[in-house]
């Protein structure tokens with residue numbers, strides 16, 4: 382089974398101006414998709430678009446802060462008027478504020494702030510894009526989660542991940558996994574597939590560039606799930622090595 386020709390496919394990647402999101406956008410554009418770079422800062426979006434255009438890719442920046450409903454609405458209407466549909470949505474934008482703080486000390490305001498981007502932003506944007514995704518013959522939604530959202534792995538005292546405390550970030554990604562399941566179940570049996578991915582530990586600004594992997598390596602699993610063939614999975618949680626336990 383094959384996906385429809387990528388040449389006509391339209392993708393939206395959030396947080397596409399740097400890090401893993403930039404490389405996801407680049408990878409999808411390399412496959413011939415037209416990629417809309419969702420960036421919360423217009424200038425940073427334009428700079429990223431200029432770099433990718435210089436490489437010969439078909440990209441276009443759109444101002445999109447997933448915590449600002451008015452930017453979500455204007456992005457949806459811009460995509461509708463320009464393309465009339467959306468084939469790929471990659472919910473990549475994410476923040477972390479409290480690496481290795483004790484959960485008992487993390488201010489509730491920080492938890493709310495992280496959830497606004499990592500969770501509520503994904504729900505709001507996905508809901509806004511559903512009408513456009515339903516006009517695609519093969520819609521793919523990819524939620525960029527983390528193995529730190531895996532309850533199975535982080536609750537195992539023998540796992541290194543259990544030592545990694547981040548109340549807001551980790552729980553926001555667990556909730557994002559649950560949200561992935563909800564949307565996947567709503568559209569099960571249709572041509573839309575919804576999956577969560579973990580890019581691995583990647584050197585980006587999110588972690589003060591401490592990870593051993595490059596953003597390009599981290600982008601590969603999202604690119605794979607964004608280009609799944611018709612017989613590919615939905616309602617899954619994947620990294621480069623296969624399924625991640627929820």
Ligand SMILES: NC(=O)c1ccc[n+]([C@@H]2O[C@H](COP(=O)([O-])OP(=O)(O)OC[C@H]3O[C@@H](n4cnc5c(N)ncnc54)[C@H](OP(=O)(O)O)[C@@H]3O)[C@@H](O)[C@H]2O)c1
Pocket residue numbers: 395396397398399400401402419420421422425445446447448472473474475476498502525526527528579580581582583584585586587588592
């Ligand atoms: N790096 C890792 O090891 C790792 C591991 C597992 C999962 N992840 C996930 O991978 C995704 C990408 O992270 P990254 O490592 O590439 O981090 P990054 O380099 O810090 O990039 C994050 C991106 O998200 C954007 N962003 C933040 N808040 C936003 C908002 N409210 N609306 C729209 N865009 C927003 C940022 O825009 P600005 O430039 O304007 O700030 C930036 O483009 C995140 O979901 C993260 O949780 C990363």
